[in-house]
Amino acid sequence: MNPSMTGKKRKTTAPPEKAVRILLIEDNPSDVENVRRILPDAFSLSVCGRLDEGMSFLRSNPVDLILLDLSLPDGHGLDVLLRLNARSYSIPILVLTSTDDRLVASIAIKQGAQDYILKETLNADLFVRAIQYALDRKHVELELETQRQNFHSIVEQSDEGIVVVDAYGMVRYFNQAAEEFLGVPGETLLGRSLGPRILSAGTSEIDIRLKNGENGLGEYRVLPTSWRGEAASLILIRDITEQKAAEKMRDDFIQTVSHELRTPLTAIRESVSQLLDGIPGTVNPDQKKNLSLCLRNTDHLKRIVDNLLDLSKYESGRAELRIARFDMAELAVSILDSFRPRAQRNGIILEFDLPETPVFVRADRQKITQVWMNLIDNALKFTRKGFVRIEIREEKEMIICSVSDSGRGIAADSLARIFEKFEQFGKMSPHEEKGTGLGLTISKNIIELHGGAIRAESEPERGSRFLFTLPQNESISQGD
Amino acid sequence: MKKILVADDNPDIVDLLSSRLRANQYEVVTADSGVNTLLRTIEEKPDLLILDIKMPSGTGIGVYENLKRNSKTKDIPVIFITAYASREIEEQVSRMGAEGFVAKPFDANILMEMIQKTIG
Structure with a gap:
């Protein structure tokens, strides 16, 4: 609330802080006068007597809310609303109506009007409140729509394939990545069964189709979720082709390195060990000391190689338990x-x-x-x-x-x-x-x-x- | 004197094993590939084979299976040596019925003990 307003006498009808720009489309001068009279100062009012006039006004002027009479010289009833709504989707519309077209007014709400006000009962409090509610509701609606679009574009652009399957095994939603990975055109997915694929919660691997048309490996994760309030399965498919190839390369590399290290170590260890055992001839005690040191360090190196190989198995998740x-x-x-x-x-x-x-x-x-x-x-x-x-x-x-x-x-x-x-x-x-x-x-x-x-x-x-x-x-x- | 065939594609290992075995009063013959091992085994009729697993033209495992299928060579005891030691390979070798398995780098004393136990 604007503190400067608190001194004034308007108690329940304090308007929003900034002047709200209202466009009234109304051809009846006495109705226009009525609105003008009861509308607080904080609202700036523009008036157009015809629908086409109103439309062209909207093209060049920012407007926060439209007050619309449903019977105009160049249009009538829901037609007007539909035409207007198509043009200015984001602006809330408040319908002004007389008692006899109340039914039409309630249909108007279904067509996208925020509310309707009976001209007969129009008073300042009610009017301001209706405007405020209309603005708030529209704001919430727009916010929801923006969020929906944001989520939609995030989900659609995701690299991860996303599929929702309902309790009957029918596909209820899929994104573009899922369509690509599964290699099935979307129209043959929706409302159909996903085939013999697993739907119980857990992670597995499946063959997937890659963007370049080649086959790859996908991680296939099933999580419980709900869809329209009912239990469903959320399936996430992630391309792990490269990751798997890299893991295999790493494992092969470590295997090879261990082998390449162990082979010369074998020759070194056995050479030293034969010298120590006196096979090529006797060695003196000082020489023996050096050779023992050499042997100990060779064994130490061997243990490091063994341990590194071991550790790489644990770290790559390839270690198996018996x-x-x-x-x-x-x-x-x-x-x-x-x-x-x-x-x-x-x-x-x-x-x-x-x-x-x-x-x-x-x-x-x-x-x-x-x-x-x-x-x-x-x-x-x-x-x-x-x-x-x-x-x-x-x-x-x-x-x-x-x-x-x-x-x-x-x-x-x-x-x-x-x-x-x-x-x-x-x-x-x-x-x-x-x-x-x-x-x-x-x-x-x-x-x-x-x-x-x-x-x-x-x-x-x-x-x-x-x-x-x-x-x-x-x-x-x-x-x- | 008992005769041992040492099969390994690394000449340093072959040399070292040979001198160690000779020092322990064994006669030594050698081979450096899978095929060569099979031929030498048939020619030389050794009392024991020390067999490397990774060799060109036929792995130690392949050589072993071949020898076991041949009535003239099937009773020759085999001790495997490998730098690719792992629990899986060790188990595979023991399932096949080989007399021994030694990981490289090996402790020659343990290898000699194993040979002693197998052929005396």
Whole structure:
């Protein structure tokens, strides 16, 4: 509301802030006079006595609202409205009518008029309110239409194919991209069945037609939606031809690189190893020291190559799990036992705290073994005295496994990055081999692929604890 | 003296394996391709084959299947070596019934142990 208006006496009929430009098309002078009399100052009124006059006025003057009499010298009734509406779609029209053509007036609303006002009951309050409502309604209408058009053009221009299929499997909507991908002309789609394609929610891959006429690969996603208030399926089709080709190239590349790296590593390792074994002749102790160093580093390089290959499989989503049911406690103890000689050499006590009954889990035994080995290996590496302890607990359809140690611990800022690639922290115990900096990243990938989680806790100078959880869910049914 | 056929297309690997095997008192013959391996196996009747998987003119897997179909060669034990090691290949090899699988780069001690166990 305009504050300057509040002092005036017009209480209920404060007009909009800017002057509203009204065009009155009316041939009856007394009606014109009547309107002029009751219309507040904030409205600027122009009057045309004939329809063609009104039309030409509209061509050259901006108008916010049209007041229209339905009986004019050069036109009558709905005709007038239709002609006018076709010309000035965005301008709201308010019909002025006498009691006897009330029916016509209500039809006029169906034809696009915003409202009608009976000339007999015309008063200032009512009039201003009707104008305001007409303006508001038109504004909302235009806004909705603009939005509809915006959405329509967004959806039509989308690279993603969009199809809506109703509960009976009939196509109710499709966009241009969908038409292209499916390779079917639109007119044969609408109202028809989509054929034998899947309609249950989920993601799959389908063959698609590309713009250049070639065949490609599409991601086909079905989501539940509603159409005109009823359950329907929304189908999204995305061109993944290039993405798939790139993934395959990446995989092939990594395979090739690993092979190309491993072959010379084999020759280097075996040459050094033969020298150390004295096959080509005896070597002196100093030479032996250098050769041992060479061998250790070759093995380190080999582990990096193996880990990188492993990691690339997880990152490209190509790692597969071989799910089988096994006793996690039994596995953990056997792994811990394999570390006993090394722990004894370093004077570290290996402990475990496990439930008395078997802890069955469905998981990839080989990959879970890799995680345990990695965590225990790390714990031993960074613990100079004290213990390394493994624990398994069952809790709410979940098993919680942990490896804790009494080592130096990990600083808080390092802890936050500990699962990232090539992050290595802390000072290792002497005689321990350097890690690849990929073990924890791989462990994280393995656990997450199982639907579990992994995290690290640490208290500097007191020790660290790595925990991972696995769902104890019998429904994982991959492989077996 | 037991005779071992080393089949690998990389001459460095062949040389190194040969010297290692000789040092362990084995007689060594070599081949550098799939076809060559088949021919040498029939000619030399080795006691054991160390077979690389990726070779020109016939992969190690193809060579293996061929040998197993031939009554004269089907009983020769085979140890696969490959730089393309993966869980899938290892499983495939073990399903086929090969005596061993070693990933490159290998630890020669483990390989020698495997040979020792297979042919003595």
